[in-house]
Amino acid sequence: MKILWWYWLVLGLVLVVSELATPGGFYIIFFGLGALAVGVLAGFDFAGPEWMQVLLFSIISVASLAAFRGRLLQTFQVDPQAPSVDIIVGETAVATEDLAPGALGTVELRGTSWSARNDAQTFVARGARCKVTSVEGLTLHIKPEGAV
DSSP states (O other): OOOOHHHHHHHHHHHHHHHHHSOSOOSHHHHHHHHHHHHHHHHTTOSOSHHHHHHHHHHHHHHHHHHHHHHHHHHHSOOTTSOGGGGGTTOEEEESSOBOTTOEEEEEETTEEEEEEEOSSSOBOTTOEEEEEEEETTEEEEEETTOO
């Protein structure tokens, strides 16, 4: 069976569309682009016999995967280790219990109860307003309003 140039184009389009239909691992798209490249080369009679087309497909696909996948992942995927809770630094929370200096307790922020550590050298009374100074995991580090 002779591999026609448009077979490569159809295979490439199917692979690219299947990458779009799956959650982003960014593997299949490079094989789709390799098939499209071989299809174009075969269409202009630059790809040679079938064995050369398969070899070109393999080389182009694996080389583009190795060269571009990392950059593609950095561009399109969010780092799951860097949640956007740091945007609450500087906001005001309300202590839901008394917190001694360095103690761990709870505060309410945006209608949600959070674990909090009192980083100030002063006592924080229940109901007192506190500023969030930093976030460590799911624990807020707080200081009472007006504390330095």
